[in-house]
Amino acid sequence: MTKPERDPYTGLMTTGHEWNGIKELMTPIPGLVKFFLTTTILIAVLLWILFPTWPYGPNYTKGVLGVDQRSLVQEVLVKAASLRSVWEEQFTTTDMAILEGDPDAMAFVRMHGERLFEDNCSACHGLDAAGGPGFPSLVDDQWLWGGDFETILETLRVGINAKHEDTRYAEMLAFGDEGMLSSAERQAVTAYVISLSRPDELTEKQAGRLAEGTELFAENCASCHGEDGAGSRDVGAPNLTDGFWIYGGDANSITATLRHGRVGVMPYWEDRLTEADRRLLTLYVRDLGARD
Numbered sequence: 001m002t003k004p005e006r007d008p009y010t011g012l013m014t015t016g017h018e019w020n021g022i023k024e025l026m027t028p029i030p031g032l033v034k035f036f037l038t039t040t041i042l043i044a045v046l047l048w049i050l051f052p053t054w055p056y057g058p059n060y061t062k063g064v065l066g067v068d069q070r071s072l073v074q075e076v077l078v079k080a081a082s083l084r085s086v087w088e089e090q091f092t093t094t095d096m097a098i099l100e101g102d103p104d105a106m107a108f109v110r111m112h113g114e115r116l117f118e119d120n121c122s123a124c125h126g127l128d129a130a131g132g133p134g135f136p137s138l139v140d141d142q143w144l145w146g147g148d149f150e151t152i153l154e155t156l157r158v159g160i161n162a163k164h165e166d167t168r169y170a171e172m173l174a175f176g177d178e179g180m181l182s183s184a185e186r187q188a189v190t191a192y193v194i195s196l197s198r199p200d201e202l203t204e205k206q207a208g209r210l211a212e213g214t215e216l217f218a219e220n221c222a223s224c225h226g227e228d229g230a231g232s233r234d235v236g237a238p239n240l241t242d243g244f245w246i247y248g249g250d251a252n253s254i255t256a257t258l259r260h261g262r263v264g265v266m267p268y269w270e271d272r273l274t275e276a277d278r279r280l281l282t283l284y285v286r287d288l289g290a291r292d
């Protein structure tokens with residue numbers, strides 16, 4: 001310890017501490033920093049007094065304001081539940097056609113339906129519901145089973161080729177694997193299927209097989225897809241004339257469909273979504289643009 005003195009280089013006083021000739025300058029914490037430090041400490045103490053803070057044993061200091069976050073959460077939950085029961089009631093009992101004409105109900109459908117769709121449906125049908133290979137678009141006005149309220153609602157309830165006992169059942173037969181059509185016959189009928197939506201795109205070879213393909217279609221396919229190929233909602237067989245494809249409309253995709261068959265699986269939602277949610281999703285899907 002030496003006597004504090006003024007340091008000739010910096011003009012500051014020293015603290016009087018000295019180690020091996022090195023002296024420590026007196027540089028106190030700047031006033032502003034000291035001010036904030038003291039204020040934050042004071043605020044902390046104030047908060048300890050006002051709010052629940054210190055645990056002791058199974059209990060804790062409650063604070064003089066008596067704020068209880070648990071009861072706040074409880075209140076919010078009760079409020080949310082009562083809100084939900086109001087719209088659940090509305091969506092379960094009101095005719096969907098009436099809801100569809102009600103702007104307030106539809107604003108709710110758009111907001112809530114988007115979340116429900118994202119959580120449950122978009123993994124397969126896409127965020128924009130436009131589908132993708134193997135998954136039908138829900139916005140294209142083309143329906144396997146139908147786009148009216150009751151049909152969509154039922155599709156959601158029981159699924160397609162799903163594990164539900166009432167599930168809709170639809171299968172495109174594996175004409176190749178099952179030995180029902182030879183490779184040449186499959187190519188002929190593929191030519192016919194292409195001609196239903198894009199007759200200009202037939203190659204010369206395909207055009208030459210069209211007559212055979214037409215006949216094979218009438219014999220093997222018309223029972224499900226209809227004589228004109230426009231599909232049948234009774235058996236969930238898609239329209240082959242509209243240019244919309246689930247599995248692809250190029251020659252390779254069509255021959256693959258004919259060879260191995262297709263069995264698209266749409267899960268059922270009866271156990272996983274409430275009826276109100278299913279009705280809301282039905283309205284949501286129709287609101288995306290595809291009606292019947």
Ligand code: HEC
Nearest residue numbers: 120121124135142143144145146155160170264265266281
């Ligand atoms: C695991 C994938 C998957 C999920 C998840 C899924 N779907 Fe599907 N959905 C399908 C497939 C596949 C089909 C077509 C089945 C077929 O090809 O026969 C389909 C068909 C449909 C159809 C019938 C379309 C028509 O043309 O008749 C509707 C409506 C539908 N889905 C709505 C939904 C909604 C709403 C949800 C969310 C609650 C959902 N899907 C979730 C795979 C899925």
Ligand code: HEC
Nearest residue numbers: 170171172220221224236237238245246247248262263264
């Ligand atoms: C037993 C009824 C049935 C018969 C018979 C049948 N189909 Fe299908 N076909 C379906 C069903 C159902 C689907 C949809 C399968 C799915 O989406 O999972 C389908 C799908 C298709 C597709 C795919 C469509 C797309 O959008 O990608 C093509 C192509 C097709 N069938 C052509 C034919 C041709 C050609 C024949 C005759 C050789 C035929 N089908 C016979 C029921 C049938």
